[in-house]
Amino acid sequence: MKVHNAQFIISAVGPKQYPEDGLPEIALAGRSNVGKSSLINALIDRKNLARTSSKPGKTQTLNYYNIENLFYFVDLPGYGFARVSKTEKAKWGKMIEEYLSKRETLQMVMHLVDLRHPPSVDDCVMYDWLVHYQVPTMVIATKADKISKGQWQKHLKVVKDTLKLRAHTPLYLFSAETKLGKEEVWKGIESYLDTEQQQEDAIVIENES
Ligand SMILES: Nc1nc2c(ncn2[C@@H]2O[C@H](COP(=O)(O)OP(=O)(O)OP(=O)(O)O)[C@@H](O)[C@H]2O)c(=O)[nH]1
Ligand SMILES: [Mg+2]
Secondary structure, eight states: OOOSOEEEEEEESSGGGSOOSOOOEEEEEEBTTSSHHHHHHHHTTOSSSSOOOSSTTOOOSEEEEEETTTEEEEEOOOBOOTTSOHHHHHHHHHHHHHHHHHOTTEEEEEEEEETTSOOOHHHHHHHHHHHHTTOOEEEEEEOGGGSOGGGHHHHHHHHHHHHTOOTTSOEEEOOTTTOTTHHHHHHHHHHHHHHHHHHHHHHHHHHHO
16 A cells, blocks of 8 residues: 555543544554554655654554554554553553453554564563454564574564464564565555455445345
């Protein structure tokens, strides 16, 4: 998808602030600093619409980006940031779990992991939540530019084995730096948006007949 119109909408601290227009939502989950905001920017060809930072823990809210009035990217706050208090962690958990389990417009989660390292315990917990709540998920192994091409398959296997990746979860290789995997990830996203559109079309046809 070539994006001409992308807009930051809101940094939401709770459900009352989530948009109510019913547009489908594609959320991004992952450890702090893994590259969620960078992935959004890479996909929409913008340098800094989603704020990125070399300091982990910057995004502490659910950040909504309207894409072409078609859907929202929802940049979820990162986890695994050591220097946050227990209270903050509990608040984070409640917010994310509620969002994943109750948000009706959520279509799919892009779960980012760092290709360089085996997924952390937090990564595994996150993936298990997504499986548990039956949220359609794609796993994206990012920062691929940081390791040599010859090592990619070996690292992908570690990601797969450590997360115990389910057969129905697609795994993508990505780099926000070189844009590797950009087209494939877009195709994946579009397939979820199409399904929604097809369902709506089907309802219209049913009502007409
Ligand atoms: N080399 C390389 N660096 C990347 C890539 N993706 C992100 N980065 C860098 O990693 C750092 C963190 O990226 P962000 O996109 O801010 O990470 P985030 O997941 O949004 O972090 P939080 O908002 O804190 O949860 C930045 O310095 C990025 O430039 C990538 O694919 N390759
Ligand atoms: Mg971020």
